[in-house]
Structure formats: C-alpha cells, structure tokens
Amino acid sequence: MLTLLLLFGLAVVASVLIGTRTIGVGVFADFLLKRPVPDMEAAIIDQRLVRTLWAATIGAALALAGAGMQGVTRNPLGDPGILGVNSGAAFAVVFGIAFLGMESPASFAILAFVGAAVTSVLVYALASIGRDGATPVKLALMGAAISAGLGSFTSAFILQFSDALDSLRMWQLGTVAGASMENFFPGIFMLIAGALILVFSSKTINNFALGDDMAASLGENVALKRFIIFIGITLLCGTATSMTGPIAFLGLMAPHALRALVGPDYRLIIPLSAVFGAVLLMVADTVGRVIMPPEEVQVGVTMVLVGVPVFLYLVRFQKAVDL
Amino acid sequence: MKTAQHRQLTLNNVSLGYGAKTIVKDLSLEIPAGQMTAIIGANGCGKSTLLRGISKLLKPENGEILLDGKSIHSYPSKEFARTVGLLPQAPIAPDGITVADLVSRGRFPYQGLFKRNSAEDDEAVAWALQATHTMDLAEKQVTELSGGQRQRVWIAMALAQETDILLLDEPTTYLDLAHQVELLDLLCELNEERGTTMVMVLHELNLAARAAHHLVAMRDGVIESAGTPAEVMTSENLRSIFGLRASVHDPADDGSIVIVPDAREGRR
Numbered sequence: 001m002l003t004l005l006l007l008f009g010l011a012v013v014a015s016v017l018i019g020t021r022t023i024g025v026g027v028f029a030d031f032l033l034k035r036p037v038p039d040m041e042a043a044i045i046d047q048r049l050v051r052t053l054w055a056a057t058i059g060a061a062l063a064l065a066g067a068g069m070q071g072v073t074r075n076p077l078g079d080p081g082i083l084g085v086n087s088g089a090a091f092a093v094v095f096g097i098a099f100l101g102m103e104s105p106a107s108f109a110i111l112a113f114v115g116a117a118v119t120s121v122l123v124y125a126l127a128s129i130g131r132d133g134a135t136p137v138k139l140a141l142m143g144a145a146i147s148a149g150l151g152s153f154t155s156a157f158i159l160q161f162s163d164a165l166d167s168l169r170m171w172q173l174g175t176v177a178g179a180s181m182e183n184f185f186p187g188i189f190m191l192i193a194g195a196l197i198l199v200f201s202s203k204t205i206n207n208f209a210l211g212d213d214m215a216a217s218l219g220e221n222v223a224l225k226r227f228i229i230f231i232g233i234t235l236l237c238g239t240a241t242s243m244t245g246p247i248a249f250l251g252l253m254a255p256h257a258l259r260a261l262v263g264p265d266y267r268l269i270i271p272l273s274a275v276f277g278a279v280l281l282m283v284a285d286t287v288g289r290v291i292m293p294p295e296e297v298q299v300g301v302t303m304v305l306v307g308v309p310v311f312l313y314l315v316r317f318q319k320a321v322d323l
Numbered sequence: 324m325k326t327a328q329h330r331q332l333t334l335n336n337v338s339l340g341y342g343a344k345t346i347v348k349d350l351s352l353e354i355p356a357g358q359m360t361a362i363i364g365a366n367g368c369g370k371s372t373l374l375r376g377i378s379k380l381l382k383p384e385n386g387e388i389l390l391d392g393k394s395i396h397s398y399p400s401k402e403f404a405r406t407v408g409l410l411p412q413a414p415i416a417p418d419g420i421t422v423a424d425l426v427s428r429g430r431f432p433y434q435g436l437f438k439r440n441s442a443e444d445d446e447a448v449a450w451a452l453q454a455t456h457t458m459d460l461a462e463k464q465v466t467e468l469s470g471g472q473r474q475r476v477w478i479a480m481a482l483a484q485e486t487d488i489l490l491l492d493e494p495t496t497y498l499d500l501a502h503q504v505e506l507l508d509l510l511c512e513l514n515e516e517r518g519t520t521m522v523m524v525l526h527e528l529n530l531a532a533r534a535a536h537h538l539v540a541m542r543d544g545v546i547e548s549a550g551t552p553a554e555v556m557t558s559e560n561l562r563s564i565f566g567l568r569a570s571v572h573d574p575a576d577d578g579s580i581v582i583v584p585d586a587r588e589g590r591r
C-alpha cells in the first residue's frame with residue numbers, strides 16, 4: 001500500500017521532470033515553493049502538470065473500469081473492450097469524419113463517447129435477452145460479435161474515405177499529449193460519477209465473485225446491481241476513450257496485478273487498481289517522451305511496452321491469481 | 324450461537340419454469356418448520372427448480388410462496404437473506420480467498436455499505452467455523468482444500484448468514500460416501516442444536532432416508548408422495564417415481580430403512 005503511494009509520487013515527479021527538455025529537481029522545487037522560475041521552465045512545468053493529471057486520471061479510470069469488468073463478469077480476460085467500447089468509439093469517429101464532415105479533436109471526443117456508450121448499451125441489451133439475463137458468457141459473446149461487426153464497417157469506411165484514415169490514425173493511438181484544462185472538465189465529472197459507482201459497489205462485486213445464485217441468496221438484486229455497475233464502467237471507459245483515444249491493456253492488467261498482490265477482496269482491488277493504473281499510465285507517458293527522441297511515442301503504444309514486462313514479471317514471479 | 328426461529332414456508336399452487344417451459348406444475352407444499360426435509364426424484368423432475376423458486380431466484384408463473392403468510396417476494400432482499408439462505412449447486416470460490424474471508428462474506432445481509440465487521444459478525448463467523456469443524460482451516464486458501472473440506476466451508480458460510488431456513492441444492496454431489504455421510508450428519512447436528520429448518524435436494528435415497536424427517540418425492544414437476552421416509556420409500560413408490568425395482572428393509576426395526584435395488588437378472 002505504502003509502496004504504491006511512493007510509486008505514485010515518483011511517477012508524478014518523473015512525469016513532470018522528464019521529457020524532450022528535462023527540468024531540474026531544484027527548478028521544480030522552486031516552482032512548487034512559488035519562488036521565481038524562468039518563464040520557459042514555468043511554462044513547461046505547467047503543461048507537464050496538466051498532462052500528468054490527465055495521464056493519472058485516465059489511467060485510474062481505465063484500471064477501475066477493468067477491475068469492475070473482471071469482477072462483475074468473473075472473466076479473467078475482462079477488460080472494458082469486451083463491451084465493445086473501443087470498436088464503438090472508433091466506428092463513431094470514422095462515421096463522423098466520413099459522413100458528418102467532423103474534423104476537430106473536440107468533436108471526436110463527443111463522437112467517441114456517444115459511440116462507446118451506444119455500443120455498450122447495445123451489447124448489454126442484446127446479452128440480457130433470454131433466461132438468466134446478461135450472464136458473463138453472453139456478454140463476452142455479444143461484445144465480440146458487435147465489435148467484429150463494427151470493426152468491419154470501420155474498415156470499409158476507411159477504404160472508401162481515405163482522408164478519414166489520416167485523422168483516425170492519429171486518434172486510434174491513445175495520447176495525452178493534447179491535454180488541456182478546458183478539455184478536462186466535462187469529462188472529469190463523468191469519471192468521478194463512474195468511479196463512485198464502482199467504489200460503492202465493491203462489496204457487491206465481492207458477492208458476484210461467488211456466483212450469481214450465491215450473490216442473490218446473500219440479498220443482492222443481481223440484475224439491477226449488474227446494470228448499475230455496467231453504467232459505472234461505461235461512464236469510465238467511454239469518457240476515458242473519448243478524452244485520449246483507445247488505450248489498451250491497462251484495464252486488463254492493473255486489476256490482475258493488484259489481485260496477485262492483495263488477494264481477491266474487491267474492497268482493496270478497486271481503489272488500489274485506480275492508483276496503480278494512474279502510476280502505469282504516467283510512467284508509460286513519460287517513457288514515450290524519451291525512447292525515440294526527438295519524436296514522442298503515443299502512450300497507447302508505450303502502455304503496452306511498459307505493461308507487458310511488468311505483467312509478465314507479476315505472473316511469473318508472484319503467485320499468479322485468477323478470479 | 325443464535326437459535327433459529329421456526330418460520331412457516333408454504334407453497335400454494337405454484338408453477339415454476341423458464342419461458343414457455345413449465346417445470347414445476349401447480350405444486351402445493353408445507354415445509355415442516357424446524358425439521359429436515361429432503362426433496363427426491365429422478366433427474367429433471369423439477370427438484371432444483373422448486374428450490375430456486377423457494378429461494379426467490381425464480382419468480383413463480385402462478386401461485387404463491389409464503390413465508391409466515393406473506394409472499395416471499397414482498398420481503399426486502401436483505402431481510403429475506405437473513406431469513407432464508409441457499410447453498411447453490413455450484414458456488415464459486417474466488418482464487419486466493421481464505422476460508423475465514425469466505426465464511427465472513429455470509430455476513431453481508433447484516434452489514435452496511437462500508438462498515439467493518441462488527442463483534443456480532445466475528446462471533447457468528449467463529450461459531451460457523453467451529454460448528455463445521457473448519458476452525459483450523461481458517462487461514463487456508465479454499466482452493467487448496469479437499470472436496471469434503473470445501474463443502475464444509477460453504478456450509479459454514481451459509482451458517483454465518485444465520486438464517487432460520489437453509490436450502491441446499493445437492494450438497495453432497497462430488498463427495499465420496501464417507502464424506503456424504505459426514506456432511507449430512509453435520510447438517511442433522513445443526514438442525515438439532517440450532518433448530519434450523521433445512522430443505523435439501525438429494526440424489527442418494529438411502530442417505531435421504533437416513534438424514535431427513537420429511538421426504539418429498541417428485542415426478543414430472545408434481546409431488547408423487549410426501550411424508551416420513553418409511554411412508555414415502557415403499558417399493559411401489561420407488562418403481563412409480565424412479566422406475567427403480569428395489570426392496571425396502573428395516574433391519575433394526577426402528578424405522579431406519581435401507582433400500583436395496585433388485586439384483587440383475589441372471590445374477591442370483
């Protein structure tokens with residue numbers, strides 16, 4: 001727990017200091033203590049602080065969504081992508097570029113959110129049909145089917161409208177480089193709402209882990225609670241995707257890693273995943289600024305570069321823990 | 324140990340099913356309070372469906388299920404969970420969970436959103452572990468246990484829920500004969516000491532006759548016969564309900580009956 005907070009602090013400092021232009025620790029200390037700092041440095045620190053805030057927030061949101069997803073579906077491969085969020089967002093963005101003439105990043109964000117939300121609701125509704133409601137298996141199958149369908153439409157549009165490809169190429173690699181305080185605000189409220197839903201549901205998710213029948217016999221209204229948790233997940237990953245573009249793997253690995261460290265209690269896994277996800281995305285973003293100078297590598301790419309070794313280490317050397 | 328209240332569970336003309344398929348048909352039943360009831364019947368006769376109905380997992384298509392005269396669906400879900408507990412056929416133990424942690428999850432219906440375990444919760448968990456002889460396993464991981472131990476741990480979790488009525492769906496499946504007997508004896512003990520009303524679905528007829536005060540034999544979604552083991556387990560009933568040719572014996576002449584399937588043709 002303490003280690004995690006320490007890592008969080010280190011990641012914040014590293015994310016502010018390290019980049020194309022490195023900031024000295026002394027300068028940053030001066031900045032924090034409101035002592036005079038050269039304008040150039042001050043501007044860079046300002047920008048990096050905003051960017052760090054974004055990375056931490058988005059990382060936390062994606063990890064929370066992943067933890068909720070794995071818990072409520074009892075699926076170790078659970079990841080917000082199962083609900084078709086990423087493919088829905090990409091489809092909506094391409095659709096907007098091709099047919100609605102949209103071009104600005106702000107309009108992409110709205111499109112992406114609408115696409116993500118509509119798709120996850122659609123997946124959930126289709127999976128709910130029939131006996132027992134939206135069971136984990138039906139959700140996974142529906143999500144896979146809808147994702148595949150939307151993916152083929154997306155590809156078809158891209159082939160038809162080649163200028164859509166350029167805009168989409170940039171969007172499809174998640175990045176926090178365009179972070180700004182103005183764009184932070186509408187999203188953050190939705191993220192907080194989603195995070196609150198999940199934190200308040202952690203005991204319920206513990207009950208779901210024992211099977212739907214057991215959860216019901218402990219007094220849970222299974223269908224209703226599952227729906228509420230899915231709203232939380234959709235708010236988190238839909239908003240996160242709309243703010244940065246798709247960032248894969250984080251939602252899958254952060255809760256897994258935490259489960260290996262703290263055991264199967266979601267009252268711990270949920271809040272700690274958020275911290276760990278924030279750390280991972282800040283580190284991934286920082287790494288992306290320096291591995292290929294003078295170019296920056298998008299965090300969507302470095303997330304996997306950073307995440308896979310960490311994940312393999314945890315799976316290999318910790319006692320690997322399933323759900 | 325909190326003793327169980329005697330609660331009256333009554334089914335009036337209940338039909339249960341999935342979609343268009345009705346499995347339990349127009350069934351009426353009175354569960355004897357404070358006793359052990361075993362539901363028996365061939366595969367697919369509706370035993371488990373009936374149990375799902377009683378535990379509120381499945382809403383009746385017709386008829387009503389009453390707890391102390393009030394429809395079970397009118398109880399708030401946590402209050403119901405403090406009164407009627409269910410051990411499903413295939414509960415899932417999360418990987419890495421310890422016995423103590425799992426058993427304490429049975430306290431959920433008594434807890435608020437964030438409140439830590441109260442002294443009452445700790446007491447109930449300790450008693451449940453003691454009663455099921457799993458206290459020395461408390462710190463072990465559930466996935467490391469043998470089948471018999473694991474089933475006792477699930478019973479402990481159901482006990483920690485401190486319900487007046489406990490429903491068990493085939494609690495002895497996957498256990499060898501010795502462990503089946505041990506588990507059912509444990510349930511009988513709990514019924515005697517605490518007064519918990521138990522309703523269980525059982526396959527093994529000899530064990531059902533040995534453990535239960537009251538037998539309910541089902542065929543095709545209706546009750547064929549109900550009563551004491553000696554009343555229900557007759558060779559005519561066994562033939563009509565299970566299609567089983569068997570003789571029924573009472574070796575000690577005290578009502579503790581034994582069912583012996585007839586020998587194969589040509590093996591006499």
